[in-house]
Every structure is written in C-alpha cells, then in structure tokens.
Amino acid sequence: MKEARVITRRDFLRGTAGVAMTVAFPSGISATAQAKQKAKVVLIRNAEVLTVGGKVHEEILGQMLDEALRALLEESETLQAWHRLVKRSDVVGIKSNAWYKMPTPKELEAAIRKRLLDVGVAEKNMAFDDRGVLHNSVFLNSTALINVRPVRTHHWAGVGGCLKNYIMFVPDPSAYHGEACSDLGKIWTYPLVQGKTRLNILSALQPQFYGRGAHFFDRRYVWPYKGLIVGTDPVAVDAVGARLLQVKRTAYFGEDRALDVPPIHITVADKKYHLGVSDLNRIDLIKLGWLKNDQDIRNPLKGSYVREACSPGLTASDLL
Amino acid sequence: MRVWIFWVALNLILTPARMADGARNEPMKLEISFPADTGGWNWDGQVRSFHPRNLFDYMDGAAELYLAYRFQSLDVYQLEKSGHPPLTIEIFRMESSADAYGIFSFERQDKEAGLGQGSEFGGGMLRFWKGQYFVSIYGEGEGPEIESTIIRLGKEVAQAIPQQGPAPKLIANLPGTQVGLIQKSIHYLRSHVLLNQRYFIANQNILHLNPQTEAVLAQYLRGTHKVHLLLIQYSTDKKAEDALHSFKKAYMPEATEKGFLKTEDRKWTMAKRQGEFILAVFGAPALADADELIKDTEAKLKKGRK
Numbered sequence: 001m002k003e004a005r006v007i008t009r010r011d012f013l014r015g016t017a018g019v020a021m022t023v024a025f026p027s028g029i030s031a032t033a034q035a036k037q038k039a040k041v042v043l044i045r046n047a048e049v050l051t052v053g054g055k056v057h058e059e060i061l062g063q064m065l066d067e068a069l070r071a072l073l074e075e076s077e078t079l080q081a082w083h084r085l086v087k088r089s090d091v092v093g094i095k096s097n098a099w100y101k102m103p104t105p106k107e108l109e110a111a112i113r114k115r116l117l118d119v120g121v122a123e124k125n126m127a128f129d130d131r132g133v134l135h136n137s138v139f140l141n142s143t144a145l146i147n148v149r150p151v152r153t154h155h156w157a158g159v160g161g162c163l164k165n166y167i168m169f170v171p172d173p174s175a176y177h178g179e180a181c182s183d184l185g186k187i188w189t190y191p192l193v194q195g196k197t198r199l200n201i202l203s204a205l206q207p208q209f210y211g212r213g214a215h216f217f218d219r220r221y222v223w224p225y226k227g228l229i230v231g232t233d234p235v236a237v238d239a240v241g242a243r244l245l246q247v248k249r250t251a252y253f254g255e256d257r258a259l260d261v262p263p264i265h266i267t268v269a270d271k272k273y274h275l276g277v278s279d280l281n282r283i284d285l286i287k288l289g290w291l292k293n294d295q296d297i298r299n300p301l302k303g304s305y306v307r308e309a310c311s312p313g314l315t316a317s318d319l320l
Numbered sequence: 321m322r323v324w325i326f327w328v329a330l331n332l333i334l335t336p337a338r339m340a341d342g343a344r345n346e347p348m349k350l351e352i353s354f355p356a357d358t359g360g361w362n363w364d365g366q367v368r369s370f371h372p373r374n375l376f377d378y379m380d381g382a383a384e385l386y387l388a389y390r391f392q393s394l395d396v397y398q399l400e401k402s403g404h405p406p407l408t409i410e411i412f413r414m415e416s417s418a419d420a421y422g423i424f425s426f427e428r429q430d431k432e433a434g435l436g437q438g439s440e441f442g443g444g445m446l447r448f449w450k451g452q453y454f455v456s457i458y459g460e461g462e463g464p465e466i467e468s469t470i471i472r473l474g475k476e477v478a479q480a481i482p483q484q485g486p487a488p489k490l491i492a493n494l495p496g497t498q499v500g501l502i503q504k505s506i507h508y509l510r511s512h513v514l515l516n517q518r519y520f521i522a523n524q525n526i527l528h529l530n531p532q533t534e535a536v537l538a539q540y541l542r543g544t545h546k547v548h549l550l551l552i553q554y555s556t557d558k559k560a561e562d563a564l565h566s567f568k569k570a571y572m573p574e575a576t577e578k579g580f581l582k583t584e585d586r587k588w589t590m591a592k593r594q595g596e597f598i599l600a601v602f603g604a605p606a607l608a609d610a611d612e613l614i615k616d617t618e619a620k621l622k623k624g625r626k
Contacts, residue, residue, distance in 0.1 A: 006570040008522040009602075013584035099380055155382045155517075174376060177384060179523060180516070212427040213445055213456060214410055216382045220443040255546075260517045 012262070039236035039277035042068040043204075043319070044288040045227040050205060054224065061228075062111040064289070065201070068230040069115075071286050079118055085198040085232075086144055088120030093139035093196075095165055097149035098130040101217040104149050108203055108228075112146060133168050145193065147234060148201040151241040152208035155216050157181035158263030159245060161238035162200040163275070169193050180261040185269030188234070200237045202229040207241075209248040211260075223248070235269045235276030236283045240314065242266060243280060247316035285310045287318070354399075354476060359469040361399035361407055370394040388511045389423045390415035390531070392452075399473075405460030409473060412454040417485020418534075422508040424449040426518070429504060433471065436478045437487070441467070446474045451485040490536050490553055493597075493624060495616035502546075505539035519548050519602065526570040527552060527598070528563035540613060545587070545605040549613050552598045564593045567600070580610060594618055595625075 044067055049060045066078040075081040086092060094112055096104035109128050116126050127138035134140075147162045154160035156177050166187045167173045176184055187193060205228075210221035225244070231237040242263045249257045270278035277283055287310060310318045354363060368378070371393050375383040378394065386394075397409040414420045421438065430442025436455070439448030444466065445458035457474050459466045488508050495501060507518050510533070512525040518537055521527070529535060535552040554560040568576040572589060575581035580590035590610040591600040599617050604610035 006522050006524045006526060008526075008571050009520050010571065010583055012520070156384060156513075174384075180513075182523070212429070213447075213458065214379050214382055214386070218443045218445065219462075258520060261513075262516075262520055264523060 007264070037277050038282050038284060039231065039233040040072060040284045040286065041229060041231040041233070041236050041240050042072045042286045042288060043227055043229050043240065044068045044071075045204075045225065046289050047226060049226045050224050054206065056105050056107040056205065058107040058110060061105070061107050061205075062114065064228055065108070065111045065115075065230070067288060068228055069199075071288060072230055072232070078115070082115050082119050086116060086119050086121060086146075088122075090121055090125065090144040091138055091142050092116055092121055092126045092144045092146060093133065093136070093142040094126065094128045094146045094148060095133060095139075095168075096128050096130050097160075097165055101215060102150045102152060102206070102208060102222070104130075105203055105205060108148060108201070112148065112201075131168055134171060140192070142192075142196060144198050145196040146199045146201070147197055148199075149203065150207065151202040151204050151229065151245065153211050153216075153221075153245055153259060154181075155211065155260055157184065157265055158259040158261040159238060159242040159266070161202055161241045161263075161266075162234040163188070163238050163265055163269050166193060180264045182264045182268045184265040185235075185273035185275050188269070188275050189273060197234060198232065200231055200234040202237055202241045204229055204241070204244065207245065207248070209245045209252065210257075221252075233276035235266055235278050238263070238266045238269075239278045239280055239283060240285060243314050244319050247314075247319050251316060251320055280313045283314075285314060285318070353480075354473065358399065358472065359401070359465050361401045361404075361469060364398050364400050364406075366398065368396040370396070385426065385514070386412060386414075386423060388514055389419040389426075390510070391419075404466075407457065407459045407466070407470065407473070409477065410456040411477065412456075414452050414454060417449075417452050418488040418508065419510075420449040420452050420454045420485070421487045422510065423454045425506055425508050426514065433474065435471075435474050436481070437484055439474070441471065444470070446470050448474060448478060450478055450481045451483045453481050488534060488536070489624075490534050490551060493551060493617060493620040494536060494538050494549065495540075495613060495620065499612065499616055500540035500542055500547075502539045502541060505537075507537045509535040509537060515550075519550070521602075522570055524570070526563075526566050528554075528559065528566060533559075542605055542609045545603065545609075547604045547609060547613065548602040549617065550598075550600040550602070551617060552600075554596045554598070557593075557596050560593050560596045560598050564591060564598050567591060567598070580607065582607075590614055594621055597621055 044064045046060055046064050049057050049064060069081040070078055073081040073084050096109060127136055129136045129139060147165055149165045152160045154164060157164050158180060163184045167176055167184065169187055169192055204225045206222050207225050208222045212218050229237050229240050246259060267278045269275045370378050372387060372391055375386060375391065392413045392415055395411045399407040414423065424438055424447060428440055430440040433439040433441040433446055436448035436450035444462060445456060447456050455477050457470050459470060491506060509515050510531060512527060512529040515521060515529060515535060515537065532555050533552055535550060537548060537550050540547045540549060554563060568591065572581050579592050580588060583589050588604040588607050588610045589602050592614060599614050601610040601613050
C-alpha cells in the first residue's frame with residue numbers, strides 16, 4: 001500500500017496544501033473535474049441584529065435568514081427558496097449546537113422553525129437537537145437535515161463549523177479527534193446523514209476567534225460580527241468561516257497567528273469525501289448588508305441589502 | 321464572617337527520591353480554606369471530581385490537551401452569589417510538576433499574578449502551577465470585585481499546596497533573553513499534536529514525539545522577525561538520530577546533508593542532533609541567526625553535561 005504523503009508547513013508556505021492533500025488523500029475524481037466545481041455562499045451582516053448587551057433582535061435575524069436564502073437560491077420569494085430545500089412531507093432534523101458557552105441562538109432556531117412550518121412541515125416531523133440525535137426519532141427517521149451552529153475556534157479541529165457539528169451522529173466522537181479531526185467528513189457518508197443536508201448555517205453573530213482554558217473559552221475573544229454564513233455546501237461554508245476566524249486573529253493580535261491547528265478536515269472533506277469546495281478561489285461569496293464596523297449601509301428594517309463583490313481568496317478587507 | 325474549609329482528596333507529590341523526576345506523588349490530603357472575605361461568594365458544598373476516563377464529561381473539546389500532559393485527576397468547586405454568575409475553581413493534578421508546568425506554559429499569555437511557581441491573570445481567569453498541580457480560577461462576570469476575589473481564592477489554593485516541584489530541566493538549555501528569547505513563548509510539549517497547535521510542522525509525527533520524549537518550543541525576536549527554536553530530548557542517541565532522519569526526509573529532503581535550507585518564505589530552517597537531543601530552528605531571517613541559536617543551545621547542552 002502506498003504511503004500517504006506527509007503534509008508539512010512548507011506545503012502551506014508554497015500555497016500547495018490543497019495539492020498535497022489531494023496526494024495524501026487520493027480520490028476517485030480527477031483534478032480537472034474537481035477544479036470545475038464551484039460553490040456559492042452567502043455572508044449577510046446587519047448592524048442592528050445585536051443589542052449593545054449582545055441580545056439577539058429576533059425579527060432582524062429572521063429577515064437576515066430570509067434574505068440570505070433568497071440570494072443563495074436566486075429566488076425573489078422567501079418561501080419559494082425554502083420549498084426548493086424542503087418538502088412538506090419531509091421529516092426534518094435540525095442539528096443545532098448546545099455547547100453551553102455558545103449555543104446555537106434560540107432566535108435562529110425559531111426563524112428556521114417558522115419557515116419550516118410555512119413550508120408545511122408538520123410540527124411532529126421536525127426536531128432540534130444536538131447531543132441526543134442518536135436517540136431522537138425524528139433524526140433517526142429524517143429525510144432532511146438542516147445544520148446550524150455558531151462558528152468558533154476549536155482546540156482539535158481548528159474550527160468548530162458545520163462539518164464538525166455532525167460529530168454527534170456517531171457514538172464515539174472522540175474517535176474522530178485524531179490528526180486534527182481530519183476525518184470528520186467520513187461521518188457525512190454514514191446512512192443516517194448521507195445526502196440529507198439541505199442547508200448549512202454558521203451563526204457568526206458573535207464568533208469566537210481564540211480560546212484557552214479547560215472549556216477553551218475566553219470572553220475577550222468573542223466579538224459582535226453580527227453575521228450569518230449560509231450555503232448548501234458545508235465545506236464551502238466552513239472554509240469561509242475558517243477564513244473569517246483567521247483574518248480576525250491576524251487583525252486582533254497584529255501578527256499572523258494561525259488557528260490552533262490547520263483545519264485540515266475542511267480540505268479532507270473536499271478532496272477525500274467530495275462533500276464540497278474548500279478552495280476559497282472557487283467559492284462565490286455573496287456579501288450582503290452591513291460590511292464595515294463603522295458604517296451601516298442600509299436601514300435594517302426597511303432598506304434592501306446591498307451586495308458587494310469580493311477579492312479572489314477572500315482578504316481581510318472582504319470579511320472584516 | 322464565614323470561613324469555608326474543604327478537604328480535597330488529592331494525591332500530593334512528595335517523596336524526595338521522586339522529586340528529581342519532576343515530583344511524583346504519594347496520596348495525602350490537601351486542605352484548602354476559603355478566605356473570610358470572598359465578596360459574598362459562597363461555596364455550594366459540592367466537589368465534582370474527574371479522572372482520565374471521564375474527563376470528557378467535563379470538557380468539550382479540550383480534554384486531550386490535559387491528557388497529553390499526563391492528567392491524573394480534577395476537582396471542581398463552584399462559588400455562588402445571588403444575582404451573579406458563579407466562580408469556578410479547577411484543581412488539576414498532573415503526573416509530575418513538569419506536566420503541571422507544561423499545561424500552564426501551553427496557554428500562557430497574560431500578566432504574572434505572583435502566585436504559585438508561575439501564574440497569570442487575564443480575561444477573568446487566573447491560572448497558576450505549583451508542584452504537580454495546575455489551577456484555574458475564573459468567573460463569568462466582570463469587574464474589580466470579582467477579580468480581587470479570584471486572586472484571594474488563588475492565594476488560598478496556592479498556600480494549600482505545600483510543596484513546590486521542579487520545572488522541566490530541558491528549559492534551562494534554551495538560550496536566554498540576550499539572544500532575543502520571549503519568555504512567555506516557552507512551551508513545554510509532550511506530543512506532536514501539541515507541537516502543531518503552537519507551531520505546525522507536519523500532519524504526521526515526523527519528529528517521533530511520544531510520552532517518553534520531552535520538547536520545548538520558544539520564540540526569539542531577531543530584529544523584527546520571530547524565530548522558533550525547538551529542542552527535543554529522546555531517551556537514546558539512536559532514537560534522536562532516527563527522528564532527525566525522519567524529519568529531514570519529510571521536511572527538507574533537498575538538504576538532508578547540509579541540515580539547513582531557505583524555505584519558501586525566504587527564511588531559514590536548520591536542524592541537527594547533539595547526543596539524544598534534536599535542535600531545530602524555523603523562520604530565521606538569516607542563516608547566521610539560525611546558526612547562532614543552534615550554537616548557543618549546543619553550548620548550553622554541553623555545559624549541562626559537565
């Protein structure tokens with residue numbers, strides 16, 4: 001059996017980590033075919049979605065989600081967009097995150113619930129859960145999944161994002177912590193999950209960009225970004241989330257302070273498990289709404305969201 | 321005034337014969353009394369205890385870090401005050417004082433707080449190590465009153481740990497501040513996963529780090545550049561030689577003979593072996609910088625052998 005190629009710091013210095021990853025985790029798909037794939041992700045921000053004290057404005061958050069869905073699926077009506085994702089007959093598991101320091105905002109769960117009800121999904125056929133998914137009948141019988149959680153730095157995965165959020169779908173989560181959690185994508189190939197995920201949402205309302213201590217949390221490193229990152233491609237959504245944390249760390253510390261571990265699992269999910277696009281140059285990021293911390297470019301309740309273009313590879317000025 | 325006293329059924333260190341090995345432990349009880357003035361926070365009377373097999377029940381995501389530093393046990397105390405978030409005291413017992421130092425050094429970043437054998441306070445969190453114990457005290461709330469209470473609690477816990485223990489000997493071999501050492505950047509490491517978290521080298525364990533090896537990573541300021549020095553001690557010369565061969569083959573295959581090269585960021589990497597040690601420099605702005613750090617480290621190692 002051929003030895004897996006070692007990925008070193010020099011691969012990142014050369015900017016060839018993606019190529020190295022392809023060699024290290026060979027796939028059955030040609031590089032040419034992979035290079036053609038593109039993904040679309042929506043980043044929407046609103047200066048008014050949080051109060052000074054950090055409380056979530058539920059109505060504005062709901063509007064942000066609606067706007068993001070319409071832009072993502074290029075629909076003029078919110079419900080049309082949702083109907084493209086979920087059928088009324090679906091049994092929908094909404095995989096949230098219950099980590100007590102930074103759970104999925106209840107207001108975001110409420111916004112999703114409202115739209116699922118609007119689509120016609122029966123109340124009994126939807127459930128929100130995290131650690132109990134393996135014992136939740138809705139999840140066990142699900143025909144559709146929605147993946148929603150806050151984005152944060154993670155001690156062993158580099159980034160706690162949508163890919164990582166499915167670790168509760170296996171009975172032995174710690175078994176996936178090896179090699180910087182590189183094999184998280186494998187979980188997405190298991191029958192309980194495979195092919196069911198219709199939407200991935202990273203809550204970037206108050207992301208955590210650095211951590212320490214037993215619970216890997218320090219309030220100094222949480223900031224009010226007031227955004228949502230939304231897409232159907234979990235890899236692309238996580239790649240944008242990881243990039244956001246990276247540029248924030250560099251801006252905050254005044255030096256290129258890498259994530260605690262390179263989020264290899266995102267690249268592996270692309271190159272080995274073909275779950276989506278990890279290359280930022282192949283991600284079409286649609287930026288909507290409030291873009292600069294000192295500048296609100298739209299009326300949060302009445303105006304329409306302004307769309308701005310991004311640079312290839314997503315620079316700090318694209319995201320911060 | 322109410323003084324709370326509780327007993328912590330922990331194993332404390334202390335047989336002299338074992339001290340040289342980094343202070344290992346014999347069972348005894350650790351008595352901690354809360355200071356009379358705790359600003360209105362009262363212990364809830366509960367002690368939650370954890371061991372290596374159930375540490376994951378307490379921590380979500382960070383347990384491996386403590387396990388890598390040979391974690392033995394954890395006792396958690398909470399202090400409550402009406403209308404306020406709780407204060408939490410975490411007392412970790414590690415296998416040796418070197419491990420306690422290691423977990424402290426791994427996340428060090430704030431100002432010294434003057435407790436134990438090394439401490440820091442920032443962001444509402446006090447961290448210190450003493451003997452084979454690593455202690456963390458933090459509050460969810462903010463404000464000077466909470467902070468002063470945390471410090472008072474910290475002093476009490478530090479006093480209750482009667483014995484100090486040695487820091488890892490390996491650290492003494494690092495060149496000092498005269499060549500640019502950034503003190504807070506020193507990390508004592510026991511696995512390649514931890515090394516990668518502070519300085520990513522490779523996804524595989526090309527330096528053959530394991531629980532029997534010890535490593536220190538430190539940053540040096542050379543002009544405006546931060547240079548990393550990595551010093552690893554293996555159990556035998558042969559193991560060090562094998563690890564160096566593995567490293568060079570994976571990381572610098574075009575320079576295995578010379579042992580140094582300019583990498584893609586136009587900075588210099590240098591690696592060599594001395595006895596059971598590997599010395600490596602990463603990110604030096606000039607070859608002379610790498611060479612100086614290596615030579616200074618070699619001189620320290622030679623001096624240490626005399």
